[in-house]
Amino acid sequence: MLKLTDVKKSFTQPDGSEFLILDVPEFHVAPGEQVVLVGRSGCGKTTLLHVIAGISRVDSGKVRIDDWEITLLSEAECDRFRAQRIGYVFQTFNLLPGFSALENVLLAMRFAGGRPDKARARKLLDRVGLSHRTSHRPAMMSVGEQQRVAVARALANRPKILLADEPTANVDSGNQQQVLDLIRDTCAEEDVALVLVTHTPEVAEQFERIDHLEEFNRAGVTA
Amino acid sequence: MSLWKIAWRSIRQRALASALTALSMGLGVALVVAVLVVHAVVDRSFHRGGEGYDLIVGAKGSPLQLVLNSAYYLSEPIENLPYGYYREFTEGEFAPDIEVAVPICMGHSYRGYRVVGTTPEMFSELKYLDQRPYQFDEGENFEAENHFDAVVGSTVAAKTGLTVGGTFQAVHGVVEQGGHVHQQNFNVVGVLKPTGTPNDRALFVNMEGFYQIHADEHGRDHSDHDHGHDHEHAAEKDDQRQVTAILVCIDRSTPGRDRVVAKMINQGPAAQAAVPSFVIAGLFEGIIGNIQLVLLLMAVLIVVVAGMGIMVSIYNSMSDRRHEIAVMRALGASRLTVMVVILLESILLSLGGGVLGLLLGHGLIGAMSPAIAEHTGVAVGSLHFQAIELALIPALIVLASVVGYLPAMSAYRTDVARSLTATQ
Numbered sequence: 001m002l003k004l005t006d007v008k009k010s011f012t013q014p015d016g017s018e019f020l021i022l023d024v025p026e027f028h029v030a031p032g033e034q035v036v037l038v039g040r041s042g043c044g045k046t047t048l049l050h051v052i053a054g055i056s057r058v059d060s061g062k063v064r065i066d067d068w069e070i071t072l073l074s075e076a077e078c079d080r081f082r083a084q085r086i087g088y089v090f091q092t093f094n095l096l097p098g099f100s101a102l103e104n105v106l107l108a109m110r111f112a113g114g115r116p117d118k119a120r121a122r123k124l125l126d127r128v129g130l131s132h133r134t135s136h137r138p139a140m141m142s143v144g145e146q147q148r149v150a151v152a153r154a155l156a157n158r159p160k161i162l163l164a165d166e167p168t169a170n171v172d173s174g175n176q177q178q179v180l181d182l183i184r185d186t187c188a189e190e191d192v193a194l195v196l197v198t199h200t201p202e203v204a205e206q207f208e209r210i211d212h213l214e215e216f217n218r219a220g221v222t223a
Numbered sequence: 224m225s226l227w228k229i230a231w232r233s234i235r236q237r238a239l240a241s242a243l244t245a246l247s248m249g250l251g252v253a254l255v256v257a258v259l260v261v262h263a264v265v266d267r268s269f270h271r272g273g274e275g276y277d278l279i280v281g282a283k284g285s286p287l288q289l290v291l292n293s294a295y296y297l298s299e300p301i302e303n304l305p306y307g308y309y310r311e312f313t314e315g316e317f318a319p320d321i322e323v324a325v326p327i328c329m330g331h332s333y334r335g336y337r338v339v340g341t342t343p344e345m346f347s348e349l350k351y352l353d354q355r356p357y358q359f360d361e362g363e364n365f366e367a368e369n370h371f372d373a374v375v376g377s378t379v380a381a382k383t384g385l386t387v388g389g390t391f392q393a394v395h396g397v398v399e400q401g402g403h404v405h406q407q408n409f410n411v412v413g414v415l416k417p418t419g420t421p422n423d424r425a426l427f428v429n430m431e432g433f434y435q436i437h438a439d440e441h442g443r444d445h446s447d448h449d450h451g452h453d454h455e456h457a458a459e460k461d462d463q464r465q466v467t468a469i470l471v472c473i474d475r476s477t478p479g480r481d482r483v484v485a486k487m488i489n490q491g492p493a494a495q496a497a498v499p500s501f502v503i504a505g506l507f508e509g510i511i512g513n514i515q516l517v518l519l520l521m522a523v524l525i526v527v528v529a530g531m532g533i534m535v536s537i538y539n540s541m542s543d544r545r546h547e548i549a550v551m552r553a554l555g556a557s558r559l560t561v562m563v564v565i566l567l568e569s570i571l572l573s574l575g576g577g578v579l580g581l582l583l584g585h586g587l588i589g590a591m592s593p594a595i596a597e598h599t600g601v602a603v604g605s606l607h608f609q610a611i612e613l614a615l616i617p618a619l620i621v622l623a624s625v626v627g628y629l630p631a632m633s634a635y636r637t638d639v640a641r642s643l644t645a646t647q
Contacts, residue, residue, distance in 0.1 A: 046644060055553055056640045076557050083555020090643070094550040098232035103224060110224045111555035153554075 001193050002029040002052065002161055007061035008219075009044075009051055021047050023219035024061070027211075029161065034184060034194040036204045039213035045197040048213065049163045052195065053086050054078040066160060083112035087154030087162040087192065089183065091169050093146045095138040101125060101149045102134040108156040124152035128182055144175035151183055161193040168203055180206065226560065230567035237540060244529075244536040245576040251526035252580020252615060253587060258522045259609045260588050262515045264595055266507070267419070274420075275351040276325075277481045278496045280304070280312070280488055281468040286497035287506060293327060293468040294499050295421045296337040300329055306464035308493055312471060320484050322474045323348040326466040328433050331393040331405075336379045337425045338393045338409075340433025343367055346374065349470060351418050362387035362413035370432035373409040376423040378596075380414045385426075387411055393428070393436065405436040434464055471496070527622065533572050534626035537565060541633045548634050549642030562635040569627025573619040581612070 009022040021044045029035050039045050050056035052063060054070050063070050065085060070078055082088075095104050105121040125134050128148035138146050147167060154162055164183055168176040180203055187194045196207070204210050234241045281289040282302035291297040311317050312324035325348065328340035346357040346364045357364075360380075365372035375385050385391060390408040409428050417423055473481040481498070488496035541548075548561050556564075588595075589605025596603070 047640075050640045050643075053553070055643070076559070079552070079555050079557045082553070088553055090550075090553075094546075094553070094643070096547060096550060098236040106224050107229070107551075108554050111551065111560070113555075116224060157555075 001031040001033070001066060002027075002195075003062075003064045004028070004052070005062045005064070007051060007063060008059045009047055009056060010059055020219040022051065022058075022217055024048070024217050027216060029193050029195060031160070032188070032191050032193055033209065034187065034207055035196070035209045035211055036207035037195060037197045037211050037213055038199070038204050039217075041199075043213050044217055044219065045213055046165055048217075049088075049165050049195065049197060052161075053088055053163055054082050079111075080113060083108070084157050085160045087157070087159035089147075089150050089154045089162065089164040089167045091166040093138070093143075093150045093170070095146055095149055095153070097138050100135045100137055101130055101141070101145075101152075104138075104149055105153045105156050108153045112157040114157070121152070121156060124155055125149070127186060128152045144171050144179065147171055147175075147179050148182060151179070151186065155186055155190060155192065158190065159192055161195065162187055164194065164196040166197055166199065168198065168200065176200075176203070226564050226567055227571070230564050230571055233544070233564065233568055234571055240536055240540070241572060244533050245572050245579060247532045248526065248529040248573055248576025248619075249579030249583055251522065251529040252577045252619070253583035254522040254525055254580075255519070255615065256581055256584025256612060257587055258515070258518045259611055260584070260603065260607060261595075262519070263607075263609050264603050265511065265515070274353075274500075275349050276470045277473045277498065278471040278485055278488075279468055279499055280471055280494050280496045283493075283495050286495060286502050289468065289495065289497050290499050290502040292329070293470070296329075296339075296425055300467045303328075303465035303467055304469070304494055305462075306466055307462065309466050309469050312469055317484060317487070320474050320477070320480050322472040324472070325349055325470045326430060327468050327470065328430055328465070329467045331395055331433070333379075333391050333393055333426050334383055336376075336383070338433075339425050339427050340430040341427055342430055345427060345470075346413075346415075349472070351420050351422070355418075357418065357422075358416045359413045360416040362411070365412050365427075365429050367429070367431070369410075369412070370429050370435055371407060371409050372412045372432070373426055373428040374413040374415060375411055375426045376415050377417040378423040379426055385411050385414070387414060391426070393426075393433075407432070407436045526619075529576065530573065530622045530626040533569055533576075533623065534629055536572075537569060537627065537630040538633065541630050544634075545637055545642045548637045549639045552637065552639045553643060558635045561637070562631040565631040565634045566624055566627045569630070570620055570623040573623035573626075574616070577615055577619045581615070 004024050004027040007022055007024045007027075008020065010018045010020040013019050027048075037045055037048070047056060051058055052065075054063075054073070058071055061071070068081060068085070070081060073081060096107060099107060102118075102121055102125060105124060106116040106118065109116040109121065122131070122134065125131055128151055130145060130148055130152070133141060133145060138149070141149070147170070150167075154164075162183070167183060168179050171179050183196070184194065186192075196203075198204050279289055279293045281293060281300070282304055284301035288298050288301055292300050309324065309326045312321050323344055325342055325344045327345075329337060331338035331340075343364050343366065350356055359374075360377060362374075365374055373391070375383075379385060383391075389411045391411070392408055393405050395403055395405060409426075409432060415422065471484075473484055485496040485498065488494055551561055552558070585605045585607075588603060588607060592603050592605070
């Protein structure tokens with residue numbers, strides 16, 4: 001379903017030198033599989049998610065999702081592909097503050113190019129337990145509620161894969177398990193593959209497959 | 224959810240800054256609207272004054288002064304013409320080409336409004352604007368044999384309270400400058416309906432009475448005051464009478480005859496003939512038009528500066544919104560989409576300001592309309608629109624697109640990965 005081959009990604013540092021952050025010979029995720037990605041800070045976990053999502057372009061190598069070689073797509077095609085096939089849950093939720101919970105979900109549908117499906121958006125918000133908060137803006141919701149909206153938004157376009165970047169890091173301990181269960185359960189229900197980045201051992205140990213980035217990122221070895 | 228709605232939500236997010244930005248644009252547009260409407264009012268006011276006759280004949284001198292004095296009751300008369308010269312238009316050299324010739328005599332006032340000595344043909348034969356006949360709101364035209372009857376314009380009636388049956392005494396010159404009040408009363412027999420011409424602001428008396436009040440005071444010594452003109456005082460005999468100007472309608476059965484008659488008059492030694500529309504057009508092109516163009520340019524510059532304000536406002540907000548834009552991009556919005564959202568935001572602010580400006584501008588015009596009507600005779604209401612105002616809408620869209628381009632490009636170039644990680 002997801003397959004990375006010989007992916008390299010580097011950044012230009014302020015002094016002009018190149019810093020290699022990713023050198024991944026191979027990484028793959030099967031359809032519907034749930035993978036947790038762990039590693040020390042700065043080892044390239046977020047960058048890896050960005051590369052998978054097409055937010056960051058690789059220097060070399062291939063990123064394949066289903067039959068699509070996204071490294072060959074133009075930027076506009078990649079944007080559309082991301083909107084339609086990839087869900088993304090951020091550590092800081094990143095809900096758009098001027099829009100209600102329902103509109104945040106609809107907005108994701110709008111950017112995917114299709115006709116926003118209000119019924120599905122409401123169903124998703126109902127699924128994450130926010131049917132009574134659809135018209136509320138992010139500032140009017142708790143942190144846990146915001147993250148649940150973010151999950152609903154990530155699943156709005158029936159993605160093939162959900163990328164979650166430390167989704168429980170900013171959620172209070174009482175809500176962490178609830179958010180995690182929500183992500184895992186909804187992914188399972190919708191048959192969506194999941195790649196979840198975390199620093200929290202209690203979160204990681206709940207997954208059958210735990211990948212340590214440093215173990216397959218050769219850049220991490222030399223960094 | 225349309226991109227318009229996304230842009231609108233973004234504006235609402237920064238409600239105060241957006242409102243102030245739109246207000247600055249609104250004030251600029253209000254100024255443009257005011258200049259456009261006032262321009263039209265001045266234009267109509269001036270062009271109306273000279274309609275209704277073909278030529279104004281007066282003493283040699285400045286054609287502009289002749290027209291301003293005779294048609295608009297501004298400035299001072301140049302000199303007077305002998306009454307006999309007027310007769311050339313009724314039964315002499317020019318008579319075959321003349322449809323109607325109406326003499327006017329000036330030099331008197333009443334409470335600041337000009338008193339014009341004339342004949343009943345002023346209202347029975349002459350027309351105004353598009354060949355509209357003069358109509359009376361009250362009473363009727365004065366008769367030739369009733370020497371001390373008078374007709375007053377609508378503004379004069381409204382401002383002085385003169386109505387049919389009322390009387391007034393003409394002032395020779397200006398009282399404050401040493402002029403004196405003639406003791407003879409003139410009886411108001413008619414009040415004109417508003418015409419939107421300078422005639423609304425004048426009083427018209429029978430020319431015979433006009434001559435007679437001078438004859439009655441023939442012995443009076445006028446050396447102690449200056450009444451602003453140089454006419455010989457009254458005379459009842461034709462060879463002593465004078466007229467300030469003659470309003471002439473040419474017989475149109477022979478095309479181009481007006482130019483021929485004007486040329487004949489101008490080549491003679493006694494008088495000049497001025498075509499009001501030409502003189503006024505020259506005045507507009509030479510002076511008033513330029514002033515109004517400068518005013519309009521200044522108003523447009525204010526709108527452009529307000530447009531720059533929109534650019535600065537949106538551009539300054541970009542640093543705060545870079546993360547928001549990055550999120551939209553991460554959700555799948557293309558570079559072009561976020562660029563269009565910013566441009567739409569600029570357009571909405573401009574159009575919002577534009578609509579506000581139109582309302583403010585027309586509200587201002589509406590509030591000023593009584594004063595405008597009093598001073599120009601042109602009735603203008605808050606709903607008095609100029610066709611050119613329609614051009615404001617596309618002009619504002621173009622301006623908004625231009626000033627929105629820089630922040631839109633900034634949004635276009637947002638580095639998504641960097642902006643997302645900057646806040647993680």
